[in-house]
Amino acid sequence: AQTVTQSQPEMSVQEAETVTLSCTYDTSESDYYLFWYKQPPSRQMILVIRQEAYKQQNATENRFSVNFQKAAKSFSLKISDSQLGDAAMYFCAYRPLYGGATNKLIFGTGTLLAVQP
Amino acid sequence: EAQVTQNPRYLITVTGKKLTVTCSQNMNHEYMSWYRQDPGLGLRQIYYSMNVEVTDKGDVPEGYKVSRKEKRNFPLILESPSPNQTSLYFCASSFSGAQNGYTFGSGTRLTVV
Numbered sequence: 334a335q336t337v338t339q340s341q342p343e344m345s346v347q348e349a350e351t352v353t354l355s356c357t358y359d360t361s362e363s364d365y366y367l368f369w370y371k372q373p374p375s376r377q378m379i380l381v382i383r384q385e386a387y388k389q390q391n392a393t394e395n396r397f398s399v400n401f402q403k404a405a406k407s408f409s410l411k412i413s414d415s416q417l418g419d420a421a422m423y424f425c426a427y428r429p430l431y432g433g434a435t436n437k438l439i440f441g442t443g444t445l446l447a448v449q450p
Numbered sequence: 451e452a453q454v455t456q457n458p459r460y461l462i463t464v465t466g467k468k469l470t471v472t473c474s475q476n477m478n479h480e481y482m483s484w485y486r487q488d489p490g491l492g493l494r495q496i497y498y499s500m501n502v503e504v505t506d507k508g509d510v511p512e513g514y515k516v517s518r519k520e521k522r523n524f525p526l527i528l529e530s531p532s533p534n535q536t537s538l539y540f541c542a543s544s545f546s547g548a549q550n551g552y553t554f555g556s557g558t559r560l561t562v563v
Contacts, residue, residue: 366549376556376557378542380551385549424492437498438483438551438552440485442491443492
């Protein structure tokens with residue numbers, strides 16, 4: 334069974350600094366997608382960034398970038414120039430390309446990020 | 451505006467009293483799903499639907515029912531709620547295909563006393 338592990342329940346970063354959130358996953362598939370979602374206190378789930386497993390180039394969206402290591406099954410999120418609005422719960426998620434009937438997103442347990450002024 | 455509309459946002463109910471959480475999307479998505487979010491457990495899938503009249507169990511389906519009579523609507527039914535169903539619930543939708551992330555509703559905080 335595919336699983337997603339986020340080993341850091343909580344992290345803290347100073348405003349304007351850089352922080353990296355870790356995520357590892359387990360799968361026997363070779364093609365899949367990985368996602369990071371942000372959940373601020375409003376509890377809305379917001380897609381931050383997406384990575385296609387067959388693309389070696391790491392995805393980037395403004396201050397958010399990923400370090401995708403396919404062989405290590407690692408998918409970390411780097412937030413540069415952290416802002417107070419980045420404070421949120423962050424979820425890593427995996428979606429198989431050939432999910433059969435399920436085609437579901439599988440989530441990690443989340444990392445709660447605090448941003449200190 | 452493209453969105454998933456989920457209601458109610460908050461709900462407190464008593465054990466055994468049937469309730470329905472509604473979910474509607476306006477993006478013509480084929481795939482819809484319900485998740486529950488619990489501290490330390492992340493989001494776990496309850497039920498999903500690949501299209502109209504096609505539904506199936508997720509990882510934690512016990513105590514829940516769903517239906518998909520129209521493409522846009524996917525209600526979650528708790529016929530006899532119990533306190534262990536106290537949770538934060540999310541409806542989500544997407545086009546079929548793994549490259550698509552989900553669009554989420556705003557969540558329903560359910561408390562069963």
